[in-house]
Amino acid sequence: xxxxxxxxxxxxxxxxxxxxxxxxxxxxxxxxxxxxxxxxxxxxxxxxxxxxxxxxxxxxxxxxxxxxxxxxxxxxxxxxxxxxxxxxxxxxxxxxxxxxxxxxxxxxxxxxxxxxxxxxxxxxxxxxxxxxxxxxxxxxxxxxxxxxxxxxxxxxxxxxxxxxxxxxxxxxxxxxxxxxxxxxxxxxxxxxxxxxxxxxxxxxxxxxxxxxxxxxxxxxxxxxxxxxxxxxxxxxxxxxxxxxxxxxxxxxxxxxxxxxxxx
Numbered sequence: 001x002x003x004x005x006x007x008x009x010x011x012x013x014x015x016x017x018x019x020x021x022x023x024x025x026x027x028x029x030x031x032x033x034x035x036x037x038x039x040x041x042x043x044x045x046x047x048x049x050x051x052x053x054x055x056x057x058x059x060x061x062x063x064x065x066x067x068x069x070x071x072x073x074x075x076x077x078x079x080x081x082x083x084x085x086x087x088x089x090x091x092x093x094x095x096x097x098x099x100x101x102x103x104x105x106x107x108x109x110x111x112x113x114x115x116x117x118x119x120x121x122x123x124x125x126x127x128x129x130x131x132x133x134x135x136x137x138x139x140x141x142x143x144x145x146x147x148x149x150x151x152x153x154x155x156x157x158x159x160x161x162x163x164x165x166x167x168x169x170x171x172x173x174x175x176x177x178x179x180x181x182x183x184x185x186x187x188x189x190x191x192x193x194x195x196x197x198x199x200x201x202x203x204x205x206x207x208x209x210x211x212x213x214x215x216x217x218x219x220x221x222x223x224x225x226x227x228x229x230x231x232x233x234x235x236x237x238x239x240x241x242x243x244x245x246x247x248x249x250x251x252x253x254x255x256x257x258x259x260x261x262x263x
Contacts, residue, residue: 001226002033002251002258005124005158005183005214008050015050019060025222026065033258035214035251037094037124037158039071056089067091067258069124073100074108083115091257092122098133099126104146105137113146117153122255127168128159128184140164144171147178154254156212159185160202163195169202172210179254180206182246183214187228200236208242212250 003026012018026034039049052070055061061068070086071094072079083093093116097104104125116123127133127143140161147155160180161168172178182199189195203211215225233243252259 001029001031001247002035002212003031003215003217004035004156004212004251004254005037005181006034006217007037007039008055009218010049011218015054016058016060018050019055019058019062019066022217022222023060023062023065029223029226031065031226033251034066035069035091035124035255035258036066037069037071039094039096039099041073052086052089067255069094071096072112073102074106074112075100075102079108079112080115083112083119083121087119087121090121091255092116092124094124096126097136097138098128098130101132101136103136103138104142110146110149113150113153113155117150122154122156124156124158124181126159127157127161129162129164140167140171143168143178144175147171147175151177153177154179156181156254158214159183159216160199160211163189163192163198165195165202166198169205172206179210179212179250181212181214182229183216184219186213186232187220187225190228190232196232196235203236203238203242203246208238208245208250210250210253211246212254213246 008018038052038055040051041049056068068090069092070090072082102109113123143157154177156179157168158181160182162185168180172180
């Protein structure tokens, strides 16, 4: 299985220890590859994230397990240069408009997505429809317009726009460079039957294509996330073929560089 959206715990002050704990828990849960997304600097609840370079330069960074997606804030005047400088160590780029408070249709965001595509780096964009993203106007339609203007960049909508997953599905169907990630949304809405039915419908309607799964660790303990996620897939009655697409084939299609040492 490939975990297509995962973070280190900012509560751990030592990057090597955080990497070692994540590696242990992931391997124990049968994970063969992790798209490790980093958000440096100040985070929610005032946690302080690790510098991108500290993660990639750690002796505990296992290239056979981790594909690195360093975080960049497009509002930073040096963002474009940072993406270029990070490209040798990155498998892709992580953008978090919800945390950094910008519209995905801003010039700065477009520039960051465009330069990533030019460098052959796929982009993971937080698209969870909480109050912040809703107020920013970061709707499925906005992500679609971003994708249309940057057709050479593969874009993964992290959390598949939450409760707006059907709108995200329709946008993905019209934008071949958009992929949907089920992390967080799959478990956050377990008690909301309508949303869970919408998730199942989106997976079936797309025949499992361009849909990925991730843990969004450290949202909850790693093994618990894997188990609960597989339980939800069981309830949906997903076939072995669809599961294979979501858990393995689609992540490798989104980020071909991750195929190295991945079984």
